[in-house]
Amino acid sequence: MSQQLLRVKDLQVEFKSGSITNKAVNGVSFDLDANESIGIVGESGSGKSVTATSILRLIPNPPGKITGGDIYFKGNNLLEMSNNDIRKVRGNEISMIFQDPSTSLNPVFKVGNQLMESIRTHQNVSKKEAKKKAIEMLELVGIPAPEKRMNMYPHEFSGGMRQRVMIAIALSCNPELLIADEPTTALDVTVQAQILNLMKDLQARLQMSIIMITHDLGVVWETCDKMIVMYAGRVVESGEVKAIYQNPLHPYTWGLLDSQITESQESTEALSAIPGSPPDLSYEIKGCPFADRCPYAQAICYETTPELAEPYQGHAVACHFQTTEQQLERREDAYVDGSTSRS
Amino acid sequence: MRGFLFKRIIQLIPTLFIVAVIVFFITRMLPGNPAAVMLGPQASAEDIAAYSDKLGLNDPMYQQFFDYLLNLVTLDFGNSLSYNQPIVDLIMERFPNTILLAVSALILAVIVGVPAGIIAARKQNTLIDYSVTTLSLIGVSMPIFWLGVMLVLYFSVNLGWLPATGMGSLEDGFWDFISHLILPSIALATIPTSQFARIIRSSMLETISQDYVKTARSKGLKEFMVINKHAFKNALTPLITVMGLQFSALLGGAVLTETIFSWPGMGLLIIDAIEKRDFVVVQSTVIFVAVIYVVINLIVDILYKVVNPKVNLDSNNGGGK
Amino acid sequence: MMSMEQVEQARELQYQKAKKEQSFRRKLLRNRFAALGLFVILLLIVTAILAPVIATHAPNDMDVTKTLLGPGQKGHLLGTDSYGRDIFSRIVYGSRISLIVGIAAVVFGAVFGSLLGLVAGYFGGKIDAIIMRFMDGMMAFPFILLAITLMTVLGQGLVNVIIAIGVSNIPGFSRVVRGQVLNVKEAEYIEVTRSLGAKHGRIIFKHIVPNSIAPLIVYATMGIAGAIISEASLSFLGLGVQPPTASWGSMLQEGKDFLVLSPELATFSGLAILITVLGINLFGDGLRDALDPKMKL
Numbered sequence A: 001m002s003q004q005l006l007r008v009k010d011l012q013v014e015f016k017s018g019s020i021t022n023k024a025v026n027g028v029s030f031d032l033d034a035n036e037s038i039g040i041v042g043e044s045g046s047g048k049s050v051t052a053t054s055i056l057r058l059i060p061n062p063p064g065k066i067t068g069g070d071i072y073f074k075g076n077n078l079l080e081m082s083n084n085d086i087r088k089v090r091g092n093e094i095s096m097i098f099q100d101p102s103t104s105l106n107p108v109f110k111v112g113n114q115l116m117e118s119i120r121t122h123q124n125v126s127k128k129e130a131k132k133k134a135i136e137m138l139e140l141v142g143i144p145a146p147e148k149r150m151n152m153y154p155h156e157f158s159g160g161m162r163q164r165v166m167i168a169i170a171l172s173c174n175p176e177l178l179i180a181d182e183p184t185t186a187l188d189v190t191v192q193a194q195i196l197n198l199m200k201d202l203q204a205r206l207q208m209s210i211i212m213i214t215h216d217l218g219v220v221w222e223t224c225d226k227m228i229v230m231y232a233g234r235v236v237e238s239g240e241v242k243a244i245y246q247n248p249l250h251p252y253t254w255g256l257l258d259s260q261i262t263e264s265q266e267s268t269e270a271l272s273a274i275p276g277s278p279p280d281l282s283y284e285i286k287g288c289p290f291a292d293r294c295p296y297a298q299a300i301c302y303e304t305t306p307e308l309a310e311p312y313q314g315h316a317v318a319c320h321f322q323t324t325e326q327q328l329e330r331r332e333d334a335y336v337d338g339s340t341s342r343s
Numbered sequence B: 001m002r003g004f005l006f007k008r009i010i011q012l013i014p015t016l017f018i019v020a021v022i023v024f025f026i027t028r029m030l031p032g033n034p035a036a037v038m039l040g041p042q043a044s045a046e047d048i049a050a051y052s053d054k055l056g057l058n059d060p061m062y063q064q065f066f067d068y069l070l071n072l073v074t075l076d077f078g079n080s081l082s083y084n085q086p087i088v089d090l091i092m093e094r095f096p097n098t099i100l101l102a103v104s105a106l107i108l109a110v111i112v113g114v115p116a117g118i119i120a121a122r123k124q125n126t127l128i129d130y131s132v133t134t135l136s137l138i139g140v141s142m143p144i145f146w147l148g149v150m151l152v153l154y155f156s157v158n159l160g161w162l163p164a165t166g167m168g169s170l171e172d173g174f175w176d177f178i179s180h181l182i183l184p185s186i187a188l189a190t191i192p193t194s195q196f197a198r199i200i201r202s203s204m205l206e207t208i209s210q211d212y213v214k215t216a217r218s219k220g221l222k223e224f225m226v227i228n229k230h231a232f233k234n235a236l237t238p239l240i241t242v243m244g245l246q247f248s249a250l251l252g253g254a255v256l257t258e259t260i261f262s263w264p265g266m267g268l269l270i271i272d273a274i275e276k277r278d279f280v281v282v283q284s285t286v287i288f289v290a291v292i293y294v295v296i297n298l299i300v301d302i303l304y305k306v307v308n309p310k311v312n313l314d315s316n317n318g319g320g321k
Numbered sequence C: 001m002m003s004m005e006q007v008e009q010a011r012e013l014q015y016q017k018a019k020k021e022q023s024f025r026r027k028l029l030r031n032r033f034a035a036l037g038l039f040v041i042l043l044l045i046v047t048a049i050l051a052p053v054i055a056t057h058a059p060n061d062m063d064v065t066k067t068l069l070g071p072g073q074k075g076h077l078l079g080t081d082s083y084g085r086d087i088f089s090r091i092v093y094g095s096r097i098s099l100i101v102g103i104a105a106v107v108f109g110a111v112f113g114s115l116l117g118l119v120a121g122y123f124g125g126k127i128d129a130i131i132m133r134f135m136d137g138m139m140a141f142p143f144i145l146l147a148i149t150l151m152t153v154l155g156q157g158l159v160n161v162i163i164a165i166g167v168s169n170i171p172g173f174s175r176v177v178r179g180q181v182l183n184v185k186e187a188e189y190i191e192v193t194r195s196l197g198a199k200h201g202r203i204i205f206k207h208i209v210p211n212s213i214a215p216l217i218v219y220a221t222m223g224i225a226g227a228i229i230s231e232a233s234l235s236f237l238g239l240g241v242q243p244p245t246a247s248w249g250s251m252l253q254e255g256k257d258f259l260v261l262s263p264e265l266a267t268f269s270g271l272a273i274l275i276t277v278l279g280i281n282l283f284g285d286g287l288r289d290a291l292d293p294k295m296k297l
Helices: A048-055 A083-089 A111-122 A127-140 A160-169 A190-206 A216-222 A240-244 A251-262 B002-028 B035-039 B046-053 B059-075 B087-120 B127-140 B144-158 B172-207 B211-218 B222-261 B266-275 B277-306 C005-047 C087-123 C125-141 C143-154 C158-186 C187-197 C201-236 C246-257 C263-291
Strands: A004-016 A020-033 A037-041 A064-073 A095-097 A177-181 A209-214 A226-231 A234-241 A309-312 A315-317
Touching: A004 A209, A020 A048, A020 A064, A020 A111, A020 A209, A020 A226, A020 A234, A020 B087, A020 C143, A037 A048, A048 A064, A048 A177, A048 A209, A083 C158, A083 C187, A095 A160, A095 A209, A111 A127, A111 A160, A111 C158, A127 A160, A127 C087, A160 A190, A160 B002, A177 A190, A177 B222, A177 C187, A190 B222, A209 A309, A216 A240, A216 B002, A226 A240, A226 A251, A234 A240, A234 A251, B002 B059, B002 B277, B002 C125, B002 C143, B059 C187, B087 B172, B087 B222, B087 B266, B087 B277, B087 C005, B127 C263, B144 B172, B144 B222, B144 C263, B172 B222, B211 B222, B211 C158, B222 B266, B222 C143, B222 C201, B266 B277, B266 C143, B277 C143, C005 C087, C005 C263, C087 C158, C087 C201, C087 C246, C087 C263, C125 C158, C158 C201, C201 C246, C246 C263
Parallel strands: A037 A209, A037 A226, A095 A177, A177 A209
Antiparallel strands: A004 A020, A004 A064, A226 A234, A234 A315, A309 A315
């Protein structure tokens, strides 16, 4: 096993709006080794993006605030770094790419400018060297005629090409970790596969770790080594991708799997098939956060919050009925109609 | 770009033509014989008749209009009776002074209003923000001629720090030049400063929350660069629109400011000429100002293209106003 | 122990309460300024109507023995001007001019401007091009300069001031209304109505006019503030209402010549303009936010 690169421990993030406080992330923990990739899966509002954004402390504050936990990167706590030090990590050792490449590139600067800016922020190189490096990067991500493209504005690129530019910017300083926040969601289906393949290819070539935020389990199956499933700001299941693929344990994960099958590929709201909606995070949730929507819920689920436990080595789940002693029987029709048992 | 420029310049022609038509008809609305009005009550009947002839008032209307247009195109505004010199010279003498005042005010407005707006947006809902918002609201409501009078009252009459009227000359030293410029510039800059602060505040609030600003932060840029490069340049587009509008408003506002401070610009010339009943001067100066205004609007359109590459100027409207 | 339903209800209640509190507070904050503006406007209207009751002296009564008195002297609240006229009373009566010109000029501009904008936007094509080119031409003059030029020709007087400022207001209104008409015309229900064979007049008054009202009201409110400033400017330049009629602008002009002896005249007449315009702008801002926060005027 290679050395540990990132360790997120009991992360807590809150969003305040007036007198309302949303506990967007509530005690998330996970580890990531060098050259490893992890997928964070969940519906929108599950806290997966907030978790990822918190790593580089890019949560807009106000209203957001990291209220607890630690994030160790190569042994240093990112949450305790000075603003100046975390800046040196951003875009240099840890990079991020975002969901919508049409809004995440600045429309009024040339692509070359935005690439070189990143390079020159972290590397003490001349303009000419930065330009050379920038062209190399564009070439690396598969943009044809990179020299010409340098002088073009983002709106002159297609969606897929823009995401390639974003990747080029993110990788320009050879980061050890790339955080990809739904990198393919806003793209056409055909382009999605291209971008994923590119990322996989680059990961192998550049020896980096990836955190892949997505609501699309298919993306995780294809690109990740391990994964965590998030619900209502908590981790409900985590483990090796293979293990979860073969034997998913949490009823929520089952729901995700079912909805993935029933929904057509083009739909962006692929996860909406689980009846009901996630709980409001602005007040204390008693019991299991998924209980309201869980077809298997029983009295205890409304009383006690289940802890994350490991019924199998390296495969954890937060459910009262998925322990080493007892297991639920998965029903095929559990999510078919609105029959979430509530008695 | 060249095609766009050509197109926009061609589009100016009908606008300028209509400007000329409007001024022609307004001046022809003048009750009584303009020659008689201009020569004053002491003038003899022969004088009036002779002057009417000279002004072409006895020609048929279409002839008058044609001559008038021809004179405009050849920049031949004729001679001023009361100033006893060619009107073109009169305007060209005053024009740089007005531009000096307007540009000073515009620079002042930019260096005060823009940072104020940026800071207010960065510190949203703090005391600084409330101060900027309140002051700028008072600023846009300001009768600048009153502000001008108050500035004179405090800084010239009471404190004696700055001259109340007139324009300094560089020959009398730099301070003489600057000191005369300060009060009129402040008076004239008040409204644009407030407008800029308001528009920059609201557009910065919009851009600060955009994805590309998050990207800029995620690249590890310094906060100063994030705000002043990435957010600010996107907030510039609305500023340029307002700037164009404000600059032309400055030309109008200059009439009042120049009157208060006896600043020898075109505004004072117009008011002076009205008092002297020299309508030919009024008419020529007004047309001149209108032409300048139209040209400024064209420049604003071009600036758009420079600032915002997304604006497609080859399409019809260019997003000018 | 509470049942699930009770827990649920409690949560819901707590949530609703917090949400309501928040939006209420936000509204209150926004409305506080608008309310202040409305208060100023009402004060102006009451002052204008009740001027004879509020004023302590007749506004045009001259008294050569009491010229340029300071505030409070010999029963003159804000002192007297160079003709011995009571400044306070003249400011009170001046509100009438501001209010009349402000409203009348905007109504003038709104009626003609809206009509032109409506015709241009609705019929489009050549009519649109001709009207809007003409409006462009009018807009090529700085607002106040157009009014000045018109006043030069028309001569001093209240009605002429209204006409001059009103005419200068026409292009602005025509643009706002034309823009709205074009927006509404795009809407589907107009297509449907038209395909049903409705007449022009019916379409205009049933669909387009109601939809153009909101931006028109906001624009007109701001326009009144602008017209009041314009009137004061014209009077300040000696091109406004005829003396001895009390107008804040002409008082300011007189005050300018007596800055040393009597700064009150200039100070208070200008302050009256500022407060009035500020009040109207505050109200207009609030109105725009309330009607449509996205409206760009």
